[in-house]
Amino acid sequence: MQLDNRARTLLKALVERYIADGQPVGSRALSKLSGLELSPATIRNIMADLEEMGFVASPHTSAGRVPTPRGYRMFVDTLLTVEAIDESALEGRLQARLQHSTSPQKIITNAAQVLSSLSQFAGVVMTPKRESVFQQIEFLRLSEKRILLVIVDQGGDVQNRMLLTEVDYTPSQLTQAANYINQHYAGQSFDQVRMHLQGELRQLRDDMTALMQAAVEAGSDAMSEEADNNVVISGERNLLSVTDLSSNMNSLRRLFDMFEQKTGLLQLLDVSSKATGVQIFIGGESQLVPMDDMSIVTAPYEVNGRIVGTLGVIGPTRMAYERVIPIVDITAKLLSSALSQH
Structure with missing residues (x-):
């Protein structure tokens, strides 16, 4: 909807x-702040129109x-005029933190910590999505019909899952099944x-079929759970001092439910990783934001020219x-550079 200049x-x-x-703004204050030479009655009429719209x-x-x-x-x-900040000073501060990091994580x-400290709100980074592929699996017989599935992903991380089977597999059978999956897949x-x-x-024996199917299902669940934890949050406590977000217990509960x-x-x-540049999600307008008084400012970041994640600041709509x-x-630009060089 178009608005006139006034x-x-x-x-x-x-x-x-x-x-x-954070206080409601009256017509008298608007007359001084706007610099417009308008009568209080004219300002009230314009504000009434803005309210109706x-x-x-x-x-x-x-x-x-x-x-x-x-x-x-x-x-x-x-209407926003982005603040002309000293980019070189900010870049120097960010680079000092990022360049001394020893690993991508x-x-x-x-x-995330830099975003939090500079904004005084919460900083969040969605980590690059790793392909949910495994490098090796292993079966360990714990007791009769109880097997430990050990999964090693391409990054060397290890996950374990318990399998309860209907058949009591021998160690040699477990080795045979693991070798088959590792060699072929x-x-x-x-x-x-x-x-x-x-x-x-x-083409395989029926009892081995059941074991391999159980391993695939458990392995798929394990890798999916790992993918669900790929977000780093820093400075959640900063939001406790924001009255707009922590004014009552219901707000606090929703806030920390979101973090947990x-x-x-x-x-x-x-969603924001599929867009270019900075995106702003405003509570009460975007169903993706869980609280009416919350906004999230995000931007995607890249590794070697390919968008792999998103970072942002979580704060009040009144930020x-x-x-x-x-x-x-x-x-976002400096994180892209740091990860591409690592």
């Missing part, structure tokens, strides 16, 4: 003032107005193995977007 100027002044002090709202306790999610969206999309952890995903085995297992479960957060970060946006943008 309405745009007043909406911009209102959002900036509300972000600064859904850009501002009037709290019951005050004659002033506050921005709505739609008002924030109009502000960040068309440490680089990512440091990036190492370096593939368990989903790929499942498709291959559907035809090939008919991570599913919704991962979905949002995955200084003009300052957070360049922090997220520059951090």
